[in-house]
Amino acid sequence: MTGRERLLDPTGFDEKAADDTLAPRPAGLRGLTIGLLDNTKPNAEVLLTEIAGELQRRYGAGKSLMYTKGYFGTPAEEDMLKRIAKECDLVVTAVGDCGSCSAATVADGILLERAGIPTVSIVSDSFLVSGRAMAEVQGFPGFEFVAVRHPVASLDAEQLRERVRDVLPDVLRILGVES
Template identity: 70%
Template sequence: MTAPETLLDPTGMDERTTDSTLAPRPGTLRGLTVGLLDNTKANATALLENIAQELRREHGAGEARLYTKDYFGTPVKQELLEQITEECDVVITAVGDCGSCSAATVADGVLFERAGVPTVSICSDSFLMSGSAMAGVQGFPGFDFLTVKHPVASLDAEQIHQRAVDAVPDVLRILGVEA
């Protein structure tokens, strides 16, 4: 008789991935360190830095620290997750502007929330369904993430700045900060 086979769940679901509790919201950004997680997609750094600039100028956020993932299509590596969690009070991760990178951007947000850090994941609106599907796969179907108008990669500096300005109200809403 053969031994029973072990089935592996390809979604990565385990007992940790059924927690849909948000990290405590800060209420204010005054003096907080903002982590910016760039997934290496074109214009992700520019979008994140423009948002951070607006948060500092208009809402008193403290230092912004930029981090870069190894690859846009997979969730953040545990070592980088731990570093950002130790060094930052809130996180903004971007930009999901394709199927795999939007899913990974949302997965990153869920991972940071579960690690206790309030997070905003940013995807372009063309990939809302991909991001929503990943939230469900991660056991967090109501995970609130931000969408900006597609495209992002082909925008010039002025257009990226405008996308950032337009995104700030939703960044504040998701972080639980009064505008």
């Protein structure tokens, strides 16, 4: 007998998977503190730094704060998420460029949204399925995240800037900011 399989949440956050409400969106970015959640994958920090730079230059966003996860394949630790929520007005997290890290990047975004922080999760387009599966098991099947063209890890600085230019409109759209 074949049927639909039930997805299990490997993160241990299944009991919290009831809220699919986005955090309130900012009217603009001027002066807001940007949290950057680096999952330690190659080029994630560079990609995030480039995005923050564009948000600062073009939209007047304030300072950016970099946070680095302990392990790319699981969601950020609860104490780190609380610290980010306390110190930042919005968050960009990246980069999901494999199955487990894509799922964890989406989970991070959902957990931060539930903590009241507008968040954009960035995964590579090759791993959209993993991100969507995590959104579903987190009880937030409509959670929007950004797909950056794969690969990211092997890119040089100019190629990364090109990826940032490509995804910036979606980052702004998800944050609810006019581009």
